[in-house]
Amino acid sequence: MRAPTSTPELLDLVRKSGIYAPQQLDDRLKGVPNLPADANQSAAVLVQQGMLTRFQAKLLLTGRYRGFKLGSYILREQIGQGGMGAVYLAEHATLQRKVALKVLPPVAKDGNARLNVERFLREARSVAALDHPNIVRIHDVGQQGEVHYLVMEYVDGQSLEDMLKKGGPIPASRAVEFIAQAAAGLQHAHEKKFIHRDIKPANLMLAKDGTVKLLDLGLARSSSDERDKLTEKMDEGAIVGTADFISPEQALNHPSIDIRSDIYSLGATFFALVTGTPPFAGNTTQKLMQHQMKDAPSLTTIDRTFPPELGKVVAKMLQKKPEKRFQSPAEVIQAVAAWLPNAGAQRMVVSLSGTDLAHSAEMQSTLSEIATGATNRLGTRRLAGPRAERPWKLYAGIGTAVAVVAVAAGWFAFGGSGGDKNPVVAATAATNAGAKPAPLPVVPTPTSDTTKTPPAPTPATANKVVQRFDAAEIKPFHLVLKKTTRLEGESPKLPPSWRCEVYEKDSIGEFRATEVDGRKVFAIGCKEGKSSSQLVYSTGKSLEAGHTYEVRVDFKLDAAVKGKVQSQTVGDWQVIRNTELKGTGWQTAFNRFVAPAGEVQLTFGSGTVAPSKFLYVHTIEVVDLGVTTDAKPAEPKPPAPRPSADLTPGDTALSIDFAGREALQYTVQNRKPSADPDKVLPAGVSGHCWKAESIAEFRLGDAAGKPAFGVTNLNDAISAQIQVNLSELAPDKLIEGKKFRLKIEYRTMNDAEGNLFVRRQKNDYKPFGGAKFVGTNGEWKTVTVDFTTPADAMDMVAENTTVGEGNSLSVAKIELIELK
Structure with missing residues (x-):
């Protein structure tokens, strides 16, 4: 070849x-x-x-x-x-x-x-x-x-092993859901007389919609298929499975292993998910021996915040003798149901719909209790323990609507056609007639020495996590930032509505996605100037006015560093509640507030100026505690006097679009374009690569119904830019000291991101104002940058910072608006 x-x-x-x-x-x-x-x-x-x-x-x-x-x-x-x-x-x-x-x-x-x-x-x-x-x-x-x-x-997602490698241990509430879904798949296999024989994180695939799927049934065995019995004889003498997760009887090549062997492997997988490592260490022989003779470490000993009752569930799954374990995957689901998170409960309806268990009388009774609100689910990661156990209460906390929709869709076979014979319909009718659901217990949350839990409200709705930030899902990066300006490093790809911010003019902030104590963390620090580095979440209109919300932050501080969690209104920027962060070691902070009638902004900041000293954030959850008896929506406050920097848009000094122009496509390599773009592009607009090794494609044409100029990087040497010479196009408008707003209409495809900045042409091309193009997945959005005109000539640069098939950035309209 x-x-x-x-x-x-x-x-x-x-x-x-x-x-x-x-x-x-x-x-x-x-x-x-x-x-x-x-x-x-x-x-x-x-x-x-x-x-x-x-x-x-x-x-x-x-x-x-x-x-x-x-x-x-x-x-x-x-x-x-x-x-x-x-x-x-x-x-x-x-x-x-x-x-x-x-x-x-x-x-x-x-x-x-x-x-x-x-x-x-x-x-x-x-x-x-x-x-x-x-x-x-x-x-x-x-x-x-x-x-x-x-x-x-084809499952579009990642294996739980890859998830562990990238992000470290998984929060207990998520691990519970993953294990429960896997157990539902194993229950179906058990009912069909199959044993998987190789349960491990690598064989559990997490799809993007949150569904966990069992993979790799190459070692699965059917007790009813003669061909599988023949293959079993061919396997004779060989240990099949994976040493980190294999059951004691399977490691001994016992001739009559059953579904309880998979339950042991599922327990070892559960252990690995929440700790980051399998139960036993050593070489293959040592691991096999420990599975035979040594008890797995207690999860509550490894992590004192781990729920003790949940630790007992995992310990029972890992019992050496099969008769001491749970006897079916359904019993595992029953045991962990109390810890299912809100989102996971609905997925478990779908999971259990694929088992014979869904048609049992016990399940009909459980659905009836769910419909009346008689069960509840504990929604936080660290919990004191489950509610009192009741037989087959597998769907703790799924709402009435979900249960009714499940029945209507034919997921469960209830006897008869009359509404009075259907326990879910009957229970719903009772509720509509005035029956009151049982009150939900208040869930105690562990506190540290320095961070106290505020008094628990009396909620009228169950806890619901409405926003979650997980540092394990952020790709590694290092960013040094000045107000509105990136100084160096890679910008992080944060979830929607989250951003890094430095709000003081002379402050220099530093942000990292890194690892501390075996955990993936988001680090916030300040290198110079007044401390103003913070991670910001803008809630938009997602919060219900009058509801009590609790922000829960898992964090750690470097020595002598302090921090804060602050909730504030947007517009008049009034602080609703400020929570100080201090002390050492991993802690959980709580910031509880009643949502006003308007947008809220949450900030998580470092309060110390010191190089290489950080506030480390592991996870953040915003939890809706419901309407409290003494809570009322905050009355709107009159707007505060507008800061001098917040000016009213005035006349448009410059407007550029790409309508009515001939289509153009060219490639730039070695800084040389394959066609002459100047003949087609508007005056003052160009597309180029500043690295000689870069290869990029530029296009002028229709993009989702709008004429636009776009760029796609074709290799990893990213330097492609769309440039507009502002001083050349509006010399009489851009007078030194005047304030302007640059407004860009843009779209990205796939996960593409980019940077927008305004820079001096005679000062090593350093930017003095900028923003990010976030991924829009094909939708048109607008981004703005406000700046004060310098004495030097200046231009605008839009760059695509992503390389990959189909990852492109397109610009449809550029406006320069004078501020008054």
Whole structure:
């Protein structure tokens, strides 16, 4: 296989690969003008155009062209690798349906060949026999030559193992939901007489919608399938499973293991999720011995804030003798139900709808209690313990509407057609007739020595987490920031409505996503000037006026550092409640307030000026405690006098759009454009790359119904910019000392982000005003920057800071508005 050196050689490999049908490639190439002569450059353009994926281009550039097509499926990306083969994201050539293709590579003609193929086919039979929302589904099984493959449901998400590697231990409330969903899938498998035999975080996939799915049933075994009994004999003498999570009886290769072995592995997985490591350490032999002879460490000993009763549940799952464990996955769900978070409860309705358990009399009774509000769920991460146990109370706290909708959708088989025979309908009718639900108990929350819990209100609705910030979900970055200006480093990709801020003019703040004490944290610090570094959350209109909200912050401070959590109104900027942060060690702070009739802003800041000293935030939750007996919505206050910087927009000094212009597309490489953009672009507007090694594409044309100028980075050397020479276009308006607002209408595709800044052209091009382009996923949005005109000439720069297939930034309109 010779690597292609020219574009014709590359295209010849694409034709041979089967990625495109005959003539289809030529038809697609008609819309791609001016391919470079070099194969590498052409591959970058084809990737940007969506004609090749990066995975395909990388292999083609090495000369490989075989294996891109299996049956009717085209391989797009490799998404996994395991002992039973590789897993690829593939697409049906005709239906364009995305699937996961698990491929068993060709095997040598030896004694293991039959066993490997039989295990592979056993997985196909196992998955085909199961149909449950928490188990990955199979579409087809095929063979091409000596290559066997499975066509399975594609799950867009990440495994819990990847989640642990990226973010460290998972909060207990989330881990409970993950384990409960996995147990629901295992319950369905148990009812179909299957045992998984390899439960571990790597085989639990978390989809983007929050659903957990069991993967990799290559070791699953059916007690009713003679073919699986034959394969079991072929496995004889070999320990199957994973040493970190294997049950004692499975490690001894016991001939009669059952679902309780999976429960042990699920308990070891639960332990790993909340601690970040499996129960036992050492080499493989040492781990297997410890599973036999040593009790797993107590979770409450490892973390004194871990709920003791929940710790007992995990300990019971990890009992050495199967008869001392829970006897079915359903019993595991029953035991952890008290700790299911609000969002997780609704997903558990769907999960348990796929089991025979959903049709039991006990479940109908449970749904009846839910409909009347007689059960409650504990919603915080650190809890004192569950409510008193009642048989089969699996759906603690799911609302009446969810239960009724579930019945209407046919999820549960209630006897008869009359409303009086349906316990959910009957219970709902009783509630409408005036029956009062049981009062919800107040949940005690642990406190530290320095952070006290305010008196608990009497809520009329259950606790509900309305916003959650998790540092484990923030990619690593380091940012040094001055007021409205990024000085150095990468800007963080924060959840919507969250931002980094430095509000004092001469202050320099520092922000990091890093790791402390084995936890992923968001660090807030101040390097110079008056302390004003803070993480900000703007609630918008998401809070209900008159409801009591509690902000719960898991945090740690460096020595001698203090901090604060503050809730304040927006507009008159009145402080509602200020909570001081001080002390050492990990703590939980609480900021409780009654929401006014208007937007609220929450700030989390470091109160100390010292280089490399930080406030570390692990998680933040905003919890709706409901309407309290003594709470009333805050009366709107008259607006405070407007600061001098907050000026009224006046005349438009400059307006640029891209309507009525000829379509344009060109690539910049080695700082040279492949076409002459000056003939088409408006005067003073240009697109370029300031790094010689950068490759980027610029486009002028329609974007979601609007004429726009856009940019996409084609390689990792990011430096592409859209530049507007403001001083050239409005010299008579931009007088030194006058204040202006720059307003940009823009959109991004996929997860693209970018920076907008105004800079001097004669001062090392340092910016003096700026903002971020946040990801809009194809929607048009507006961003503004206010600035005071300097004495130097100045320009505006819009840059796309993201590289990747389809990640683009487009600008539709640029306005410069004078402020009065």
